[in-house]
Amino acid sequence: MAVYKMTVNGVSVNLTADDPNTPLLYLLQEQVQTSGPKFGCGLGQCGACTVLANGQPIRSCITNVVDVAGATITTLEGLATPAGPHPVQQAFISQQAMQCGYCVSGPILYGKTFIDANPGATREQILNALGKTPLLCRCHAHNRMLDALVLYSQGKTQ
Ligand code: FES
Numbered sequence: 001m002a003v004y005k006m007t008v009n010g011v012s013v014n015l016t017a018d019d020p021n022t023p024l025l026y027l028l029q030e031q032v033q034t035s036g037p038k039f040g041c042g043l044g045q046c047g048a049c050t051v052l053a054n055g056q057p058i059r060s061c062i063t064n065v066v067d068v069a070g071a072t073i074t075t076l077e078g079l080a081t082p083a084g085p086h087p088v089q090q091a092f093i094s095q096q097a098m099q100c101g102y103c104v105s106g107p108i109l110y111g112k113t114f115i116d117a118n119p120g121a122t123r124e125q126i127l128n129a130l131g132k133t134p135l136l137c138r139c140h141a142h143n144r145m146l147d148a149l150v151l152y153s154q155g156k157t158q
């Protein structure tokens, strides 16, 4: 059993695994009890398991724990608190952009990362950026999510 030290949502944790290739997602769910990243496909094809590793979105279902040892991990709930959501989360709430919410780690974390690096990005630019990586939503809420990301890009939440 090896120990992998990292920071998850601001807290220093020691994740343990027999296999260094254990997916980060499994350990986040089993040992840290995160609720944001979800198991969707397990193949890197949907984005439901997205987390930020050192500020960049990764698919935790296909990320081996050994490859993120020492990293700073932020999950969807680590962006802010339920009482004080992050502005991008507030925009998703105001646009009722989630239906079931299962997929939402992907659109929010990929969208936030792109917009933070490209403030004022247009709807088309956001769509093009997010279109480069599969982000699947079985509730078909993509358009409302895009509306929310455009608001966030404009510095608005509603
Ligand atoms: Fe990781 Fe689908 S569960 S990309």
Ligand code: FES
Binding pocket: 097, 098, 099, 100, 101, 102, 103, 104, 136, 137, 138, 139, 140, 141
């Ligand atoms: Fe249900 Fe996207 S809101 S899967």
